[in-house]
Amino acid sequence: MHEMVERMKKKDVRALARAITMVENDHPEKLDLMSDVFSLKKHALYVGITGSPGAGKSSLVNRLITYIRDEGKTVAVIAVDPTSPFSGGALLGDRVRMNQHFTDDGVYIRSMATRGSLGGLARATKDAIRICDAYGFDVIIVETVGVGQSELDIMKIVDTTAVVLTPNSGDVLQIFKAGIMEIADLFIINKADLHGVGKLKALLKELVMMSATDEYETSIVKTITTENKGIDKLWEKIKQHHDYLYSTKEGMKRREAQQELEVYELIREEIWRDVRDFIETNDTLQPIQADSDPYELASNWLEKWKKEGGC
Numbered sequence: 001m002h003e004m005v006e007r008m009k010k011k012d013v014r015a016l017a018r019a020i021t022m023v024e025n026d027h028p029e030k031l032d033l034m035s036d037v038f039s040l041k042k043h044a045l046y047v048g049i050t051g052s053p054g055a056g057k058s059s060l061v062n063r064l065i066t067y068i069r070d071e072g073k074t075v076a077v078i079a080v081d082p083t084s085p086f087s088g089g090a091l092l093g094d095r096v097r098m099n100q101h102f103t104d105d106g107v108y109i110r111s112m113a114t115r116g117s118l119g120g121l122a123r124a125t126k127d128a129i130r131i132c133d134a135y136g137f138d139v140i141i142v143e144t145v146g147v148g149q150s151e152l153d154i155m156k157i158v159d160t161t162a163v164v165l166t167p168n169s170g171d172v173l174q175i176f177k178a179g180i181m182e183i184a185d186l187f188i189i190n191k192a193d194l195h196g197v198g199k200l201k202a203l204l205k206e207l208v209m210m211s212a213t214d215e216y217e218t219s220i221v222k223t224i225t226t227e228n229k230g231i232d233k234l235w236e237k238i239k240q241h242h243d244y245l246y247s248t249k250e251g252m253k254r255r256e257a258q259q260e261l262e263v264y265e266l267i268r269e270e271i272w273r274d275v276r277d278f279i280e281t282n283d284t285l286q287p288i289q290a291d292s293d294p295y296e297l298a299s300n301w302l303e304k305w306k307k308e309g310g311c
Helices: 002-009 013-024 030-038 057-070 093-097 125-135 172-183 197-211 231-247 249-281 294-310
Strands: 045-051 075-081 107-113 139-143 160-165 186-189 219-222
Touching: 002 013, 002 030, 002 125, 013 030, 013 107, 013 125, 030 125, 045 057, 045 231, 057 075, 057 139, 057 231, 075 125, 107 125, 125 139, 160 231, 186 197, 186 231, 197 219, 219 231, 231 249, 249 294
Parallel strands: 045 139, 045 160, 075 107, 075 139, 160 186, 186 219
Antiparallel strands: none
16 A cells, blocks of 8 residues: 555556555555545645536536646546446546547546445545545546436535536526535536526526625636636636635635544444444344344344444
8 A cells, every 4th residue: 555655656647546446446455545645635626516417517627627737737537427237337428528638647537436326426536536636636626427406425525516507407496405505616507608598697696695605605607618618717716715715714614524524424434344244244143034124123233243343
């Protein structure tokens, strides 16, 4: 693990790719690796791009990469794709739209399969971001699977969450009523050359006013990726929000809340791994049957795990 981290310090992209593969596969020494990686943290700018399928997220990310690279900054993209029902891997649809950047040494694009994880992300996404940060990328963009009303995990792992909408996205109130309004630091009205932009922006403004604070108000940016319009303003708004996070008390509170949540999730993962190993290797447990009481069975298994060294 230490050797791999040392190779990453020397900008060995193979070591970067291998480290991400190890966390994806839940390697037994993952926590040791991530502890070493965390010590190299360089505070890259983490940006999340989320929204419904067909909103143009991948094309938007492609344009944003170009704009950031023109400023001389390096970019890593974690593109989360639906799991293939045949191979179990990612379908790589996002990478196809970003193929013009494949030969650029300042851009790293990694597709990750959800592998059944809900929330629009893969379980290893957070670790992959940290690894890319330790490697030294200036900006890390996470593009989620096309999400609906309740897939809000992106807000837990990035600095700035941008929600992409389009004028033809239907009843916008349906999108907001389950939480996306609360996670958006920035709204992007993509395909802004379509009919209905004015109505959508007016509705967004009303919703933004209800959640605005004295220190920060969610921005609304219009983009047309096919014409490369609005990307400059989008990037400026992203940087403004990042400055807010690192220069105000409210921003600090939010980052501390994210850190607390991450610690709890790591503990939960380790406990579950221990419980799962105990269950899979213990022949004395009452087996599951079609008419088993799941509540009683779970209680009995947990009690036995505690008695035999789990706690």
